[in-house]
Amino acid sequence: MSHVTARVSEGERDRAVELVQQAYADGLLAPAELERRLERALTAVSAHELEPVVADLPDQVVHIASTGGRVTRTGDWHVPRRLRIDSEYGRVRLDLSRAHVPYSRIDIELRLAYGGGTIILPAGASANADGMRTEWGKVICKAPGRQSPGRLHVQVTGELPYGRLTIRRK
Template sequence: MGGVTDPDSLRISDADREAAAKRLHDALGEGRITLAELEERLGVVYAARTASELRPPLSDLPGGLPPAVAAAAGPAPARPVDPAERVHLRTGAGTVKRTGDWPVPAALRLTTSMGTIHLDLSEVRTLPSRIDVEVSTGMGEIVLVLPEGGTADVDGVSGSWGEVKTKVPASPGSSGPHLVVHGKVGMGSLTIRGSRKGWWKAVLG
């Protein structure tokens, strides 16, 4: 009986390399990387043989791996988050709200006792492809609004009296950020949903 093949060890095709190269050229045009970085990363892309070797030059760019490779390879392996990198948003009985285009870090800690934390990521122009979110609600409420294509894994969230509601897919997709959510929901609630603006756009055309 054969073993299970590691998705990251799957061989990539010339089309996959070209898709990755196009993404790098686009990133240059958007001002995300310099010409020197483009040349360096292209060298890595064209030398890559597997999905794992194709990750590094694309890891800090929106979208990450080309869709065909991402679908086969699955999500990037999680790395431990340095506490110093985690941005902490907290409230006692008040409200913390972020909307529009705001700087979203790759690691968040959200703490509320009896208040509300409402974070809308739907209009943020540059988002990390993977966002680690640690939650602690007490009796409060946390609401996370994701852009089209956003996904969230809430398997790491525990709680006996609280409520966890997610209206987005759990597995990473080829577009949009992927949230890995963990922590505790005491007697409060955690809600993760897509943007209602996107829903109205789909309805109204």
Template sequence: MARQTPHRAQEPSEAPRERASDSEREDVAAMLARAMVAGRLTPVEYSDRAAIAQAARYRDQLDGLLSDLPGFVLHSSHGADVLDLEAGLGGSISRRGYWKVPPTVRVHSWVGGVLLDFSEAECATAVVAVELATGMCTPTVVVPEGASVDVDDLRISAGSVRDETVHQRERGDLHVSVRGRHSFGDVVLRHPVRGRWERLRALPAEAPRRVLSRRRPGRQAGPEAPPPDRSGR
């Protein structure tokens, strides 16, 4: 008779480690930089941790770099990390006003308008990656005042980048990294356009009076002279 082996309860398998994304690595690097500016890290500690963050493959490695820094937490990746925006041929993509922005926004559009306005958006991370797969259009990225943007990993053919943003030495509270490929058209980076009344309020108080009081050169104020008498009298 065959001897029965005792049944062993299967041990629960460990949960698989979560892979880190490029935007998460950049987000941690930005938080480390802010921690150094605040005096929580020395320049050497920042340099060492930033190098580890850039080479990290898993999220727990990134969490360990922030564990002793109060107030610095990597956002949970549970849920949507990527927003895919796709337009049909000739369609358009527009995001403005309040909208929630995940770490990565992917844009697919051909022969259609593309507008991504981050000025009133709620961003899950301090660094947002915008990945373009666009052509024959003019993608426009609007960032708030004080934010920064780069196109280091963007490849363009038959077009150019029109960067109208204010450049600054340090990264802003929000940094948008525009990547991917674009062809046949420009990519526009700018800040929000102020309305007409906002522009008027920004003018000096006497400026409107100058505009209203301008007259043609050599012409004096007062009643107009009567027309010349052409009867010969």
């Protein structure tokens, strides 16, 4: 009986590279350690080989939960690299157009039971919402799905059973 190992996807490899680069930018890694980890991340074939490259690096998720109220972020706010919002009945409005986004890619996970949401992107940004699971809900993405070099890319995942999510530029 042979042991089957899961191959690393391009997205998993990109995420590992971003975590290593961010850890270096945050002063957590020396230049030699950055180089060593990037080489290991870029040459990893399996998830087993990739996991130790990032296992000790911070990858915090900012989690916001609401039962019935609105979750709104507008103006000059700091956008985390990973944001998760759980909202039972309320609406979510994330305006990234004037926000401080220190990353080239951010991940937003939305779990909106009955509510809906709007994500407003800055000029030139792209978004992919293919990871949203809907039942009676609807996802409308008016932004390009492919990232442009040097521009922000927003990856949106989660569940939207009944509501509506709109992703658009300012």
